[in-house]
Amino acid sequence: MVQTTCPYCGVGCGITAEVNQHTVTIKGDKTHPANFGRLCSKGAALADTLDLNDRLLYPELHHQRVSWETALTKVANEFKRIIREHGANAIAFYVSGQLLTEDYYVANKLMKGFLGTANIDTNSRLCMASSVAGHKRAFGSDTVSGCYEDLELADLVVLVGSNLAWCHPVLYQRLAAAKEQRPRLKIVVIDPRYTATSDIADLHLPIRSGTDVWLFNGLLNFLRTHDHLDYEFLEAHTHGAGAALKSARESAATIPQIAQLCGLTEMDVAEFYRLFAKTDKTVTVYSQGVNQSSAGTDKVNSIINCHLATGRIGKPGATPFSVTGQPNAMGGREVGALANQLVAHLDFKPEHLALVQQFWQSPVIAQQPGLKAVELYDAIVAGQIKAIWIMATNPVVSLPHADKVKQALGMCELVVVSDCVRYTDTTEFAHVLLPALAWGEKEGTVTNSERRISRQRAFLPVPGDAKPDWWIITEVARRLGFAETAFAYQSSADIFREYAALSGEQNKGTRDFDISGLANLSDADYQRLSPVQWPLKSPTEVGTTRLFSDYQFFTADNKAHLIAIMPRAPVHLPNRDYPFILNTGRTRDQWHTMTRTGKSARLLSHTSESYVEIHPQDAGLLRIQVGDLVTVSSELGQVVVRVKISDHQQPGNVFIPMHWNGQNSSQARVGALIPPVTDPISGQPEFKHTPVKVERYQPAWYGFLLSSTELDAPSNQETSAQPFSKITLHEVADYWVKVREVAGWRYELAGQRRIDWSLWVRQQLGTEDWLEFQDRAQGRYRCANIVNEQLNICLFIGAEARLTSRKPLMSLFGKTLDPVERLRLLTGEPNSAPAASGEVICACHAVGRETILAAIRQHGLVNYQQIGETLKAGTGCGSCIPELKALLIEAKGREVA
Known part of the structure; x- marks a missing residue:
């Protein structure tokens, strides 16, 4: 049995994998402190995704199989030519939160320290860059201060722009269990949609899209006017409170004004403010609904302002808490894979640049931030970027203005893609394809949303000629002529030791990120490394549960900074031609662009096609019904998707999931609709507020x-x-x-x-x-x-x-x-076919809608626990429990009818 870590969301769940001949058994690791054995539907189905179908197993040049020597030499020679003709800034890397920390570190080292350009950015720019910027403005560092235990210790948990039940299911399970054990725990969900997460909420605020800053500025002003500020904490440990309170008062003075601006009832706003004001142990969890905005950084700081104003930080059960989307988004932040950061939470300051260059003994060092994700592809179209290396991500699907990304890759002189998947929307444009190891085959570390470093360990044999990402990058670096001592790694452990040592270099408590206590791990110690939270400054430490308990921050004055924020509307607003607001996000059982989860039939059994969710009132006006096909269009593009009708959606708002791509659907790349509008501070795109129109699609x-x-299926991987x-x-x-x-x-x-x-x-x-x-x-x-x-x-x-x-x-x-x-x-009705079980509700145990309704009627079931005892539905990841509750209500209604 091998202990490893799940490759999906930022919860970072521990997993045990056991291989018996040709069978792999995946279970939750009961000893891992992130999940204690729990898994979501995606994690539970990982064994379904491990076959080698669709794998990239051999290097390819122009879609023809070649040797590693040929492929690597081609990449290095083309890089040399482009640098000679256009300079290092004509090269770019676009990397991923699916990389392990060691892969990330080597890629960043090559780009910033040896090529001398900061044109390396990560797809994590799309999910948490606004949190990074907000943290740095408030704390002077990108520090997540809390931990998962705080959700269970709090008396109030506020979930903002976070469908925790579907996007971070194991955290949702922990929160739901805490509420069941302590009913006095109150939960507020702030989301334009009534999501599965709202099922456990004491209060749901269906906020108008884009108005979060008004709501939290209003809260800050309420705390001031009702004498709920912690003046002693503000005076001793913060800066900027006066200006922040002034902007809050000027932008959102009264509850009636705030309710009108946010599309809420005065009663609900007042109740939220009252709960927050009276509850010292408050955790505010926020995710993509906050970050993915043209005002994402301001939204983050408006939340942090309220915590700082009341001294609710650094305490058990009291913290603002950003939860990340990818398994190693945090690791990418730590190694400096964002274009505007250096390694180990260092910045583009002269003293930091000198420190890193000296440590690496590098010939050059990037002197200024590089191009962020959206800018990077614009620069290809403009002719500034001549070569791009894309690692473990699928930007033709996931980026905004996705058709422009296609245009960019189609005109780029050199497109290198290293991935484990052969056919994606992005690999189509690759001149060079480099086969990387996949989850279950590679070794390294990841960091989850609570700063916990965990090991990913191999339990499968290496297929074909696939190699670790760090090895691929290192081999290119050597062929570029850089000293082999700088890239002489023989294992991921070598890289981790160097990285850990750099985190402690000239760090005497002045920087938050420090794992120098792990710098002297032996290979055996690295292999045995147990999950641990940073900082960890000496080998004798056991890690740090939460930060800022000493109220010492990483700003120049060691004080936290409240930020004066004036709200602003989204850049694009609905109009006569595009009257609906499009929101995008995840579904329960799918992940990113489905290159992994799309291989599991049971994960597709709940939702198999992309869809648009629309309010019944809007559906009636458009004369569309459930199951119809519709065209959803923006100024940039269109998709054709199925109709779902739900009163959980606000009138005038629609939702389309982000997962479907050109390999599994003809017209469902929702990124093609999204304009490339970004937050001016973080560079994170606006995925939650795109004006669109919806029209009936009427085929012949x-x-x-x-x-x-x-x-x-392609008949031969070696052909084009x-x-x-x-x-x-x-x-x-x-x-x-x-x-x-x-x-x-x-x-x-x-x-x-x-x-x-x-x-x-x-x-x-x-x-x-x-x-x-x-x-x-x-x-x-x-x-x-x-x-x-x-x-x-x-x-x-x-x-x-x-x-x-x-x-x-x-x-x-x-x-x-x-x-x-x-x-x-x-x-279409063969008489021996089994009775239809209906749409699958519980993906973990493949239990369908009609089966559940029949069991409710036959056995007189009255709660979801009894459904679980009878059918096992809801006893796996628990994400289907809201749907089970809805079926209980539906069954009762049918009986009355």
Whole structure:
């Protein structure tokens, strides 16, 4: 059994992996202090994602397999040429919170210390850069002061722009358990949507998008006028309180004004302010709803201001708390992978530049911040950046103005991509592809949201010619002619020791980040390293649970700074042409651009297609129904997605998830809609407030294709053949989605062009023994292919969106069909198919909606705990519990009806 760390969100859950022959068993690590054995649905399904299908296993040059020597030499020679002709600033790295700390460190060292440019930025810019900027303005350092235990010790937890139940499920489980044990614990959720997290809230504030600063400035003013400020703390340990209080008073004077600005009731605003004012042990958790904004840094500081004004920091159960999105977003912040930072929380100050250059013994050092993520791709289009190396991320899907990113990569002289996945929207543009190790194969460390460093350990063999990211970077550095002593690493442990030593260099308590106590770990000690929170300044320390308990901050005057903030509206507002506000984010069971979670059929069983969630009132005005296809457009682009109708959405607001991409859907890259508006301080893009319009999409036909095998898989990784989905499906269908099912593959289709389906089937699928039904007048076509008495492929086409259920047909794959089943196959209702379980509600245990409703009625179940005892639903990650509660209400309503 190997103890490692989950590769998903910033909670940093411990995992145990056990390999038995060809089977891997994944469980939560009961000894890990982040999760104590709990896992979310994504973590529990990790074993489903470990196959080598779609893996990048060999280096490629122009999509042809080559040796490592050829690929690495090509990269180094092209870098040399571009630097010689255009200077080092014509080179850029775009890295990722999926990298391990050791990978991050070497990439940053090469760029800033040896190439001499700071044009290295990370996709973590998209999720937590505003928190970094807010922390540095307030504390003089990027310091997360609290820990997960504070959620359980608090008497009030305020969740702002954080759907904790779906985005950080294990923290949600810990919080829900704490509330169950201590009902006096109050929870306030501030979010434009009523999310799954709101299920445990005592108060939900459906705030108007973009008005957070007004709300928290109003809170600060309320605390002042009602004498809830900690004047002793303010006087002794802070600076700037007067100006901050003045701006709060001027921008948000009264509760009625704040309620009107924020779209809230006066009663709810007053109740929130009253709860905050009277509760000393308050934790305010914030995430992407705060950070991903053109005013994200100001939102962060408006929250921190309220904590500083009341002295609620550095105490058990009292802290502002930023929770990060990726497993090693914090590690990236620590190594300086952001373009505006140096390594080990150092800045572009003369003394810091000298310290780092001296430690590295580097020939040069970047003298000023580099280009941030959005700027970096703009610079490619402008001709300033000539080469980019992208590591472990998929910017063609995830960045705003995603089509401009495609344009940038298409015109860049050299695009290098190191990844573990062969086919992504980004790898299509790579001139050089470098195969990296994946989770389960690589060794190193990650840091979670509470500053806890944990080991990721290998438990799988190295596939093909894949290599660690740090090794790839090091080999390029050597070929660039840099002294081998600077990049002479033989293991990730070598890198970690150097990094830990640098964190303590000339650091006598003047910098927050210090792990020099780990600088002399032996290889064996590194392998055994237990989860530990920094700072850790000596080998005898056990880590630091929370910071600022001594009220000493890392500013020049050692005081925390309250920041005077005047609210401002989002850059783009709804208008007559684009009347809706688009919000983007995660779904419960998917991760980033689905290159990992998309391989798990059970994770796709809850939500298999991208969708737009819209309020019933707006759906009625647009004359659209659940399951319809609609076009959602901004000034930059459009997507075509399914309709979900929910009163959890505010009228005038819509939500689309961020995950779907060009490999699994024809028109669902929501990044193509998002304008490249960024926070002027942090450079973080605005993903939560894009004006869009919604229109009914009316194709000539709808359909689905089910297959026992993946029809669009490339036949040979060494060729440049494009996937079937980009040739055949694109030619016939304007809308298509590819979904992995337990028994095979499902393709949802719709199109504008009239097709001779019988001819198309034989031309494209080229098989015999077809059963067919066709009604040209009604636009209906159905066919099925039988091989060895088993269903191989079936295709259903109709003029209406609501076709027969897919599940009974999917249940036939892998079984021998009897004559009656064969006869009834094209009805879509084979008589031996099991009763439909409905949409999967519990992904952990694959329990469907209809199964749950039937059990509620049959057994008289009255709470979600009884559902868990009967069906196991809700006993895994717990993220489906809000839906189980809703089904209990629905079942009761059905009985009354």
